[in-house]
Amino acid sequence: xxxxxxxxxxRTGYGILxxxxxxxxxxxxxAGWNATGAQHALAAVKLEIPVVPRTxxxxxxxxxxxxxxxxxxxxxxxxxxxxxxxxxxxNNGLIAHNETVIIxxxxxxxxxYEGELVAVIxxxxxxLNQSEAxxxxxxxxxxxxxxxxxxxxxxxxxxxxxxxxxxxxxxPYIQTELDLEQAQTNVRLNGEVRTSFAxxxxxxxxxxxxxxxxxxITLYPGDVIWLGTDGQSPDVKSGDxxxxxxxxxxxxxxxFKRAEG
Amino acid sequence: xxxxxxxxxxRTGYGILxxxxxxxxxxxxxAGWNATGAQHALAAVKLEIPVVPRTxxxxxxxxxxxxxxxxxxxxxxxxxxxxxxxxxxxNNGLIAHNETVIIxxxxxxxxxYEGELVAVIxxxxxxLNQSEAxxxxxxxxxxxxxxxxxxxxxxxxxxxxxxxxxxxxxxPYIQTELDLEQAQTNVRLNGEVRTSFAxxxxxxxxxxxxxxxxxxITLYPGDVIWLGTDGQSPDVKSGDxxxxxxxxxxxxxxxFKRAEG
Numbered sequence: 001x002x003x004x005x006x007x008x009x010x011r012t013g014y015g016i017l018x019x020x021x022x023x024x025x026x027x028x029x030x031a032g033w034n035a036t037g038a039q040h041a042l043a044a045v046k047l048e049i050p051v052v053p054r055t056x057x058x059x060x061x062x063x064x065x066x067x068x069x070x071x072x073x074x075x076x077x078x079x080x081x082x083x084x085x086x087x088x089x090x091n092n093g094l095i096a097h098n099e100t101v102i103i104x105x106x107x108x109x110x111x112x113y114e115g116e117l118v119a120v121i122x123x124x125x126x127x128l129n130q131s132e133a134x135x136x137x138x139x140x141x142x143x144x145x146x147x148x149x150x151x152x153x154x155x156x157x158x159x160x161x162x163x164x165x166x167x168x169x170x171x172p173y174i175q176t177e178l179d180l181e182q183a184q185t186n187v188r189l190n191g192e193v194r195t196s197f198a199x200x201x202x203x204x205x206x207x208x209x210x211x212x213x214x215x216x217i218t219l220y221p222g223d224v225i226w227l228g229t230d231g232q233s234p235d236v237k238s239g240d241x242x243x244x245x246x247x248x249x250x251x252x253x254x255x256f257k258r259a260e261g
Numbered sequence: 262x263x264x265x266x267x268x269x270x271x272r273t274g275y276g277i278l279x280x281x282x283x284x285x286x287x288x289x290x291x292a293g294w295n296a297t298g299a300q301h302a303l304a305a306v307k308l309e310i311p312v313v314p315r316t317x318x319x320x321x322x323x324x325x326x327x328x329x330x331x332x333x334x335x336x337x338x339x340x341x342x343x344x345x346x347x348x349x350x351x352n353n354g355l356i357a358h359n360e361t362v363i364i365x366x367x368x369x370x371x372x373x374y375e376g377e378l379v380a381v382i383x384x385x386x387x388x389l390n391q392s393e394a395x396x397x398x399x400x401x402x403x404x405x406x407x408x409x410x411x412x413x414x415x416x417x418x419x420x421x422x423x424x425x426x427x428x429x430x431x432x433p434y435i436q437t438e439l440d441l442e443q444a445q446t447n448v449r450l451n452g453e454v455r456t457s458f459a460x461x462x463x464x465x466x467x468x469x470x471x472x473x474x475x476x477x478i479t480l481y482p483g484d485v486i487w488l489g490t491d492g493q494s495p496d497v498k499s500g501d502x503x504x505x506x507x508x509x510x511x512x513x514x515x516x517f518k519r520a521e522g
Contacts, residue, residue, distance in 0.1 A: 055351045060418075085417045088349045090316045092478050104477055126426075156346045157321075164477040165387075216365055216425040217353050 003029050003139065003174040006045040017042065017173055029138060029174070030122060030221035049096045050141050050174045051120055053224045056094075057213070058116075058145065060087045062203050062228025066114075069232045074153070084204035084212040089145070089158075089226065093168035101254050102166045103238060105261035107148045112233035114145035115187040115244035115252075117199050119206050120174050121223040126214050133210035136219055139174035142244050142252040143226045146236075169244075169254045170224070183247040185230070190240055197230035199246055264290050264400065264435040267306040278303065278434055290399060290435070291383060291482035310357045311402050311435045312381055314485045317355075318474070319377075319406065321348045323464050323489025327375075330493045335414070345465035345473040350406070350419075350487065354429035362515050363427045364499060366522035368409045373494035375406035376448040376505035376513075378460050380467050381435050382484040387475050394471035397480055400435035403505050403513040404487045407497075430505075430515045431485070444508040446491070451501055458491035460507055 002017040014029060015022035022040045027033035030051075061067050061081050071078035095101070103111050122138025146168065151161035162168075183199035204212075206227055213219065236242060238258035245251040263278040275290060276283035283301045288294035291312075322328050322342050332339035356362070364372050383399025407429065412422035423429075444460035465473075467488055474480065497503060499519035506512040 055353055057351075081417060083416075086420045087418045088351060088420075090318075090349060090478070092316055092481065155344075156342060157348045159347045159349075159474070160477040165479050213420070216421040217351070218426050220353065 001176045003050060003176070004042075004172070005048040005050050006040070007048055008040055008045040012048055015040070047097050047172055049094045049170045050172075051222050051224060052094075053091060054220045054222045056089045056091055056224055056226075058087050058089045058226040059084070059204070059209060059228040063197065063201065063230030064203060065197070066228070066230045066232070073232070081203065084209045086209060086213055086225070089168055090163040092165055093163045095166045095169050095254070097169070097172035097252050097254070099169065099254060100166065101146055101169065101242075101256045103256060103258040104148075104160070104164055105259045107258075108150040109235050109237070110149035111236045111256070112147050112149055113187060113189075113195075113236055113242045113244070114147065114229035114233065115185050115195065115246075116143040116145055116229050117183075117185070117206075117227045117246060117249075118143045118170060119210075119225045119227065121219045121225070122221055124221065125210070125219040126217075128211055128214045130207050130211040133207035133214070136210065137206070138221075139176040140178045140249055141171060141174050142246050142249050143224075144169040144242060144244050144252060144254065145226060145229065169252055171252050172250050175249050178248055183249075186245045187233070188243040188245070189234060189236065191243075194234055195229075195231040201230070202227060262437045264311060264437070265303075265433070266309040266311050267301070268309055269301055269306040273309055276301070308358050308433055310355045310431045311433075312483050312485060313355075314352060315481045315483045317350045317352055317485055317487075318347050319350045319487040320345070320465070320470060320489040324458065324462065324491030325464060326458070327489070327491045327493070334493070342464065345470045347470060347474055347486070348419075350429055351424040353426055354424045356427045356430050356515070358430070358433035358513055358515070360430065360515060361427065362407055362430065362503075362517045364517060364519040365409075365421070365425055366520045368519075369411040370496050370498070371410035372497045372517070373408050373410055374448060374450075374456075374497055374503045374505070375408065375490035375494065376446050376456065376507075377404040377406055377490050378444075378446070378467075378488045378507060378510075379404045379431060380471075380486045380488065382480045382486070383482055385482065386471070386480040387478075389472055389475045391468050391472040394468035394475070397471065398467070399482075400437040401439045401510055402432060402435045403507050403510050404485075405430040405503060405505050405513060405515060406487060406490065430513055432513050433511050436510050439509055444510075447506045448494070449504040449506070450495060450497065452504075455495060456490075456492040462491070463488060
């Protein structure tokens with residue numbers, strides 16, 4: 001099942017996407033819903049981010065090649081995480097499919113994409129073990145963890161390097177089923193595949209993260225966990241379009257534009 | 262004016278605190294409100310955290326003595342932040358006045374309090390300059406940034422050291438006026454003042470943080486900014502009670518209890 005969050009006639013709500021048609025619902029996939037009988041053409045509505053997270057978790061370094069290549073670029077020894085230690089991003093950065101990433105006027109040229117699988121939590125969860133960990137996940141979507149690498153290295157926190165407004169595209173929809181073993185992440189820059197990796201080849205799986213997190217942390221419906229990226233991004237410039245496609249989850253597409261100074 | 266968020270008869274909402282009486286409202290202090298005419302005795306309701314943040318910002322190191330004393334304890338050179346770079350905490354950790362901080366069973370004895378001033382954002386804000394920065398703040402409350410120092414040093418992120426469930430007491434209410442020049446923060450452990458500092462003697466003021474943040478980040482109603490602490494905490498043990506008092510903002514009191522292993 002595919003859940004979309006969308007706005008039409010000034011109202012934002014959830015619907016079920018079937019082909020190019022949205023079946024409107026009252027309520028939401030977290031607290032409960034009923035079909036209203038109304039339908040909309042996908043092309044006739046504005047897609048929104050598929051959930052406003054209660055807490056926005058992000059794994060950061062979670063694919064080995066990304067860690068090694070990043071360290072090589074900086075002339076450092078790769079520091080591969082030994083334990084699944086979750087990080088955080090901020091809601092102000094979130095934008096929907098097709099919305100524009102605004103590169104701040106004073107940012108350097110080192111603007112990079114990171115195509116990521118996103119787990120969307122559907123049930124409150126604490127103290128889950130590894131085998132039951134995925135029972136709290138209601139579905140999957142796509143994120144693009146846009147980063148300004150100069151700020152990322154220079155600043156004490158990731159506040160502007162990763163959380164500037166518009167730096168966190170997420171969508172286009174939440175898909176409740178995912179064959180992670182078969183999934184491939186392809187990131188296209190202006191239509192050309194520039195990064196491609198097996199989505200499931202993570203250092204720590206989603207189940208491993210959830211088991212570790214819920215030893216100390218209660219997960220709540222609407223929380224999201226971004227699961228990291230592999231490979232490296234070229235510098236993204238004003239006017240470029242970045243598309244992140246994950247098998248079965250569709251394509252998250254966003255143009256980039258530099259703000260005027 | 263003092264805003265409380267409270268639960269009575271199974272319903273959670275906002276009210277205005279006058280002495281020991283709550284005047285109930287419909288709506289909230291962010292989107293708008295109307296008095297309902299109903300009143301409740303403060304002692305007869307359950308206080309809740311005064312706002313569920315949209316984004317939970319936290320300054321971290323923002324008082325010089327706290328940085329110097331912390332470094333001294335660890336045998337390191339103090340690294341005083343050169344710029345106002347904001348950090349983040351997570352909503353799962355939030356608990357209300359009088360609720361219990363649960364120390365995880367496997368935590369070390371190095372459980373510390375940090376009594377902090379909290380700014381509550383009332384208006385959407387971007388690109389504010391220093392002189393107008395506080396115009397987006399609707400009021401002030403108190404936070405206790407509870408930390409497990411061994412995990413804080415050992416882990417790659419602050420996930421469990423600062424964001425374990427119950428590690429973020431906030432309250433008791435939001436006060437719309439604050440004389441920051443005259444304010445003193447006193448932290449009491451089992452009734453005895455153990456840490457005391459001038460609340461306003463920050464490295465970077467709230468206005469400085471907001472001006473810096475809103476160059477890149479849109480602040481939204483309900484966002485909170487925790488502004489750091491001064492001094493050092495003794496180790497807090499199961500059975501202890503920590504009270505953070507800030508002049509004009511009341512007292513945030515929370516018992517601590519260690520979970521059974």
